[in-house]
Amino acid sequence: MAKKKVAPLNFSKYIRWFWILFLSGVLFVALLFLLASWGAFGEMPDHTVLENPKTNLATEIISSDGKTLGKFYLNDNRTPVDYNELPQDLVNALIATEDTRFHNHSGIDARGTLRAIFKLGGGGGASTISQQLAKQLFHGEGSKNIVERSLQKLKEWIIAIRLERQYTKEEIIAMYFNIYDFGNNADGIRSASSIYFDKEPNELDLKESAMLVGMFKNSSLYNPRPHRNPEGTKNRRNVVLAQMEKYDYITKAVKDSIQKLELGLHYSPQSHREGTATYFREYLKGFMKDWIEQNPKPDGTKYNLYNSGLKIFTTIDSRMQKYAEDAVEKHMARLQAEFFHQNTPERNKTAPFLGLTNEEITKLLNQSMRQSERWRVMKLNGKSDKEIIASFDIPVPMTIFSWKGEIDTIMKPADSMRYYKMFLHTGLMSMEPQTGHVKAWVGGINMKHFQYDHVKQGKRQVGSTFKPFVYATAIDQLHLSPCDTFPNTPITIEALKFGNPLPWTAKNSDGKYGGFRTLKSALANSINTITARLMDKIGPEPVVDMARNLGIQSDIPAVPAIALGTPDLSVYEMVAAYATFANKGVYNEPVMVTRIEDKNGTLLYQFTPKTKDVLSEEVAYVTVNLMEGVTESGSGARLRRTGEASGVYKEIITGYPYGFTNPIAGKTGTTQNQSDGWFMGMVPNLVTGVWVGAEDRAAHFKTITYGQGASMALPIWGVYMKSCYADKTLDVSSSAFEVPKQLSINVDCSKTTTQPTTDTEGFIDDFF
Numbered sequence: 001m002a003k004k005k006v007a008p009l010n011f012s013k014y015i016r017w018f019w020i021l022f023l024s025g026v027l028f029v030a031l032l033f034l035l036a037s038w039g040a041f042g043e044m045p046d047h048t049v050l051e052n053p054k055t056n057l058a059t060e061i062i063s064s065d066g067k068t069l070g071k072f073y074l075n076d077n078r079t080p081v082d083y084n085e086l087p088q089d090l091v092n093a094l095i096a097t098e099d100t101r102f103h104n105h106s107g108i109d110a111r112g113t114l115r116a117i118f119k120l121g122g123g124g125g126a127s128t129i130s131q132q133l134a135k136q137l138f139h140g141e142g143s144k145n146i147v148e149r150s151l152q153k154l155k156e157w158i159i160a161i162r163l164e165r166q167y168t169k170e171e172i173i174a175m176y177f178n179i180y181d182f183g184n185n186a187d188g189i190r191s192a193s194s195i196y197f198d199k200e201p202n203e204l205d206l207k208e209s210a211m212l213v214g215m216f217k218n219s220s221l222y223n224p225r226p227h228r229n230p231e232g233t234k235n236r237r238n239v240v241l242a243q244m245e246k247y248d249y250i251t252k253a254v255k256d257s258i259q260k261l262e263l264g265l266h267y268s269p270q271s272h273r274e275g276t277a278t279y280f281r282e283y284l285k286g287f288m289k290d291w292i293e294q295n296p297k298p299d300g301t302k303y304n305l306y307n308s309g310l311k312i313f314t315t316i317d318s319r320m321q322k323y324a325e326d327a328v329e330k331h332m333a334r335l336q337a338e339f340f341h342q343n344t345p346e347r348n349k350t351a352p353f354l355g356l357t358n359e360e361i362t363k364l365l366n367q368s369m370r371q372s373e374r375w376r377v378m379k380l381n382g383k384s385d386k387e388i389i390a391s392f393d394i395p396v397p398m399t400i401f402s403w404k405g406e407i408d409t410i411m412k413p414a415d416s417m418r419y420y421k422m423f424l425h426t427g428l429m430s431m432e433p434q435t436g437h438v439k440a441w442v443g444g445i446n447m448k449h450f451q452y453d454h455v456k457q458g459k460r461q462v463g464s465t466f467k468p469f470v471y472a473t474a475i476d477q478l479h480l481s482p483c484d485t486f487p488n489t490p491i492t493i494e495a496l497k498f499g500n501p502l503p504w505t506a507k508n509s510d511g512k513y514g515g516f517r518t519l520k521s522a523l524a525n526s527i528n529t530i531t532a533r534l535m536d537k538i539g540p541e542p543v544v545d546m547a548r549n550l551g552i553q554s555d556i557p558a559v560p561a562i563a564l565g566t567p568d569l570s571v572y573e574m575v576a577a578y579a580t581f582a583n584k585g586v587y588n589e590p591v592m593v594t595r596i597e598d599k600n601g602t603l604l605y606q607f608t609p610k611t612k613d614v615l616s617e618e619v620a621y622v623t624v625n626l627m628e629g630v631t632e633s634g635s636g637a638r639l640r641r642t643g644e645a646s647g648v649y650k651e652i653i654t655g656y657p658y659g660f661t662n663p664i665a666g667k668t669g670t671t672q673n674q675s676d677g678w679f680m681g682m683v684p685n686l687v688t689g690v691w692v693g694a695e696d697r698a699a700h701f702k703t704i705t706y707g708q709g710a711s712m713a714l715p716i717w718g719v720y721m722k723s724c725y726a727d728k729t730l731d732v733s734s735s736a737f738e739v740p741k742q743l744s745i746n747v748d749c750s751k752t753t754t755q756p757t758t759d760t761e762g763f764i765d766d767f768f
Helices: 010-040 047-051 086-097 110-118 128-141 148-166 169-179 186-197 207-215 232-247 252-259 279-296 318-342 358-370 373-380 386-389 412-422 463-478 519-524 528-538 540-549 558-564 571-582 618-632 714-727
Strands: 059-062 068-072 311-314 394-400 407-411 424-429 437-443 486-487 491-493 504-506 516-518 586-588 594-596 604-605 611-613 665-670 678-683 686-694
Touching: 047 594, 059 279, 059 424, 068 186, 068 279, 086 128, 086 169, 086 207, 086 232, 110 618, 110 686, 128 148, 169 186, 186 207, 186 491, 186 611, 207 252, 232 252, 279 437, 279 594, 318 437, 318 714, 358 412, 373 386, 394 412, 407 412, 424 504, 424 571, 424 714, 463 519, 463 528, 463 540, 463 558, 463 571, 463 665, 486 519, 486 528, 491 528, 504 528, 504 558, 516 519, 519 528, 519 618, 528 558, 540 558, 571 586, 571 618, 571 678, 571 686, 618 665, 618 678, 678 714, 686 714
Parallel strands: 059 311
Antiparallel strands: 059 068, 311 594, 394 407, 424 437, 424 686, 486 516, 491 504, 586 611, 594 604, 665 678, 678 686
16 A cells, blocks of 8 residues: 655745744834834823923022031922932942843843743842833832733833933933932932931942932831831841842942941931921021012913922021030020929919919910910811810820920820920021121021021010110210210109100119219129110110111110110011121121022022111220120120039039130120020121020019029020030131221220129129
8 A cells, every 4th residue: 555645844834924923023012112102001201301300309408518408398308419429339239239230221121021021020020220210200100900010011111211312321320319219208319318317428338328229129118217117127228238249349248247237327307397497497488488479480480499499508507507506405405494493383383474363374375375276277177266265175195395305195285385385495596797697597496396486586675785786876976985984873864855754764673873884894784874874865766776777677666765675676686786796887687598599500599788887887896895895794704714603503504614715795685574585795707696585474583593694595605606616617706806997985994993893793684
């Protein structure tokens, strides 16, 4: 039987179908890419959007020494940095962990993609840094639907390729670091470096860089804060270090040594009520809102304070600001402890108030209740007055302020309100007289719990710190010398002489009179009667005019009593006015902002100095010379002490050995019942004013020992200035005030005979 002949296999048709299917697949994929790029599967960014990716950029507040004081933002606390501001360890950690072939692909890692496909993701992810950036910029979180996820991945590939064409590798890395949310308001590497380590990005070391790169995996999970996941974050950091060793960025020895270290966190939260210069930043917010309203963009739209990425360059010096805040914290904590001690129920049944009846206290607290935030919110929610008042007696969980740290407690809002009435507050401002640049601004003791700003917003009676205005006016009009003498006896200024409805009698606070005093001795020891005699000679109107020319805008009645400091003025006004004396009679309006730039560095605003001549150089110098006597032999002489004080003064009043030997001009001030304590201090290139007092004037120290300006306010000035002088990077003057070339008024009183002071140790200030 013959064998059947088998026809040879025809492979041509299989080959043909293979190529048909292959080319169809290629065409299908190409079509998908094309459709995706056209936006068929969702909107795609065009080249203009890729050139300027839309991200919310916080407005950055920059100090005069180049440090970030804080930011204005709503959701995104982001300030971008350039690639050259990133340390190499940070870049290496990112590449080793997230995309080892970053420099060898054009947006898509083919090898990684194939590995992920064949191993179904078991061999690791395939997303490149460029793809992750595309996702962060344009797509956000993915869908759980497999089809949607696939289309999203397709769009990421296309955007990643476009990004690679649009930007350099370095720019892509910088953008990725800038866009990522590291948690805890740390948007971008600049904020993350500051919040987690209190550093700029270029200051990060290897250990810190590895931790931050490790957070890219999941910043919510790998949260380094205590009580969150510090151990997991450390383990993740060590994985990053292992990757760096694997790809030869670090040695095994370096990896092993750093993996043993703790995270080294220096957590510095950034919020609008935390951080440095909080009260100044709140003032600046108002300044910027006014500026934005008056300065639209070229297209007519308005800048957004919270997401336009503006840069505000301020006059605040971050070092001096820190020293000022530290001085406030050091002294106010000690002063407050003494105030609490004197206001225990056993010592003061109406604590913290003195001189008020129970009915008056109830009226005061009811008024505060109606001014509270709780009242405002409940009223907006339609609650009746009766319901709101009742709510103040219902205990609720709350966090209250203390100088030893916040306290979580359950308390009646009414009790918390009275508790907060117990606290003493302060305001400090420091300014260069020659430029008007404000170098430090401390508006209170804690912005989170006490929002009221006691630098510019608050105004309180200034006491004897007003007297130099009277003296300067008298010197200007009458050409008086610091060595001229006046009788230290009571004086009554007759009714109607200056439009007064009633006669006014000035008395010394200590009730001591007799003999004669030079003007220098009288100002140094705050002799009320001699200040009143000057007022009697020149009248109140010229003094009011002088104060106006010195920049004071608050209301000052033209009555003789202003000689002893009855007007309510702000620290801001007082510092600017005193600075005129140090600046040879030229007034400079305080400057807080030197320039504003947009996110691209384009100049939008540059300040113009506002100055005016107020006094002759001679009158200004003589007034300064008078105030030097305050720190030489008067109520400010404790600044010269070199050792710890003893007795009643030891812990609170002069517990700080200042030991200043350089020329200092200044004036203390204390108001009636010790409700307000002031100290104004000047050296040739820095003027600083300090106020201390309680929210309500009825809350005050019982005696002048603790309640005078030299006890409440002067120590803050002393601690602050000691820190400034200790910092050799600052240029705070220790030299003498410059003597005018033409000085016709005698300021050398060494040969003048005066009655010696009778004040206790020369440290008891006056009050009116």
